[in-house]
Amino acid sequence: MASWTEDLQTDTRLFRVKFGDQSVVTYRVRWSGHMDAWVREDGSPSTWDHPWDDRRCFWSATGYVKRQVMVVVGGQDYMKPDLTTVFTTSHLGEGGSFVLTNLRPENCNDCQPRRDSDFSNVRNAVNGSLQATIGADLETVKSQIRALNDVVEVTGP
Helix, strand or coil: CEEEEEEEEEEEEEECCCCCCCCCCEEEEEEEEEEEEEEEEEEECCCCCCCCCEEEEEEEEEEEEEEEEEEECCCCHHHHHHHEEEEEEEEEECCCEECCCCEEECCCCHHHHHHHHHHHHHHHHHHHHHHHHHHHHHHHHHHHHCCCCCCEEEEEC
């Protein structure tokens, strides 16, 4: 089985957070798109001992946008893991169980164009949803930052 992760589009917004002691800190919020994928082929090709080719391809792609919040201090980003959120979309696929014209199931070579198309669709869905996800999430992340201890004001996009 082969598996991998692809990094897709990313966008960032900065917020200024004022605390009760009048200190001001910058928060960096990053939304990044990713795709986790895997491909597996089960079965074996035909041999003298195994006269039929029963290889069959399976694949999966999970696309997601991950929101991470960092506090910027002295030019360094410090993660706020409690404010991390993942927005997910998935897709599973498999080769045909039996293709009459081939007289066998679809192996990974047979169904590569369909598999590549599925992966491309997940990439496009994640990249296409990034700005909408950010728009829908901006008020939520501001509210979560406001709920932190001693926060008086949150300004930003």
